[in-house]
Amino acid sequence: MRKQALQIRSCNSSDRCETQKWHREAERAKVELSSADREEATISLGDEPRGCDVNLTRKEFNGLTELLVPRLWAPLKAVGETAHIEWSGRPACETHETATSDSVDATKSADPYAPPPRRVTQVVLAGGSSQLPVVKELMTKLTGIRTLRCPVHPKLCVATGAAIFAGMMEGSVGRIEIMDGSYAWEMHGRATGFQPSL
Structure with missing residues (x-):
C-alpha cells in the first residue's frame, strides 16, 4: 500500500477538477472491488506527464477497509x-x-x-x-x-424510504407503521413514530 501512496503523492494536484476526477475514480474502484467478479482495479490519476495509474488488488482494498x-x-x-x-x-x-x-x-x-x-x-x-x-x-x-x-x-433505499415516509405524512400511503424501538417509549413518550402514548 505504501507504493500506491507514493504514486498518488507524486501526481498530487491542487486542481479541484482533477481532484474530483480522482474521487470518481476511487469510487469506481471501490464498486469494482466490492463486486464478486473483480480481483483488481486501476485508478487513473491525471494525464501524462504528471498523471499515473495506481493498481489496487482486492486483498489490499480489504486491508484498507478493515480499519x-x-x-x-x-x-x-x-x-x-x-x-x-x-x-x-x-x-x-x-x-x-x-x-x-x-x-x-x-x-x-x-x-x-x-x-x-x-x-x-x-x-x-x-x-x-x-x-x-x-x-x-x-x-x-x-x-x-x-x-x-x-x-x-442500496444507493436508492434511503430516498425510497424518505418518499414512503413523506407519503405517510401526507396520507397518500397507508397500511404501514414505523417502529422505532422499545426505547422510544422512554425517550419520546410514544410507541411508534406517529402514535402518542396513552
Missing part, C-alpha cells in the same frame, strides 16, 4: 444496548477485557423490568458502502444471518 470495523462496531454496540438487542457474535476489534462471552448479552441490564433482549432476524443493507465486503462480513458475524437482504437498490 472501518472498530468505527462501525461502536455505534452498533450502543444501539444494541439501547434497543435491547442481543448480538450473535462480536468483531475481532473488541478487546479481550470487554469480551467475556461469544454473545453480546443485552440481558445484563441493571433494570429488572427491562424488556427481554431481541435477536436480529433480518438485515437490510442500505447505502453504497454497505456493499463493502468488510461490512457484510461484520453484519454476518454480529447477527449470525448468512444471507443479508438487499430488496431495494
Whole structure:
C-alpha cells in the first residue's frame, strides 16, 4: 500500500477538477472491488506527464477497509444496548477485557423490568458502502444471518424510504407503521413514530 501512496503523492494536484476526477475514480474502484467478479482495479490519476495509474488488488482494498470495523462496531454496540438487542457474535476489534462471552448479552441490564433482549432476524443493507465486503462480513458475524437482504437498490433505499415516509405524512400511503424501538417509549413518550402514548 505504501507504493500506491507514493504514486498518488507524486501526481498530487491542487486542481479541484482533477481532484474530483480522482474521487470518481476511487469510487469506481471501490464498486469494482466490492463486486464478486473483480480481483483488481486501476485508478487513473491525471494525464501524462504528471498523471499515473495506481493498481489496487482486492486483498489490499480489504486491508484498507478493515480499519472501518472498530468505527462501525461502536455505534452498533450502543444501539444494541439501547434497543435491547442481543448480538450473535462480536468483531475481532473488541478487546479481550470487554469480551467475556461469544454473545453480546443485552440481558445484563441493571433494570429488572427491562424488556427481554431481541435477536436480529433480518438485515437490510442500505447505502453504497454497505456493499463493502468488510461490512457484510461484520453484519454476518454480529447477527449470525448468512444471507443479508438487499430488496431495494442500496444507493436508492434511503430516498425510497424518505418518499414512503413523506407519503405517510401526507396520507397518500397507508397500511404501514414505523417502529422505532422499545426505547422510544422512554425517550419520546410514544410507541411508534406517529402514535402518542396513552
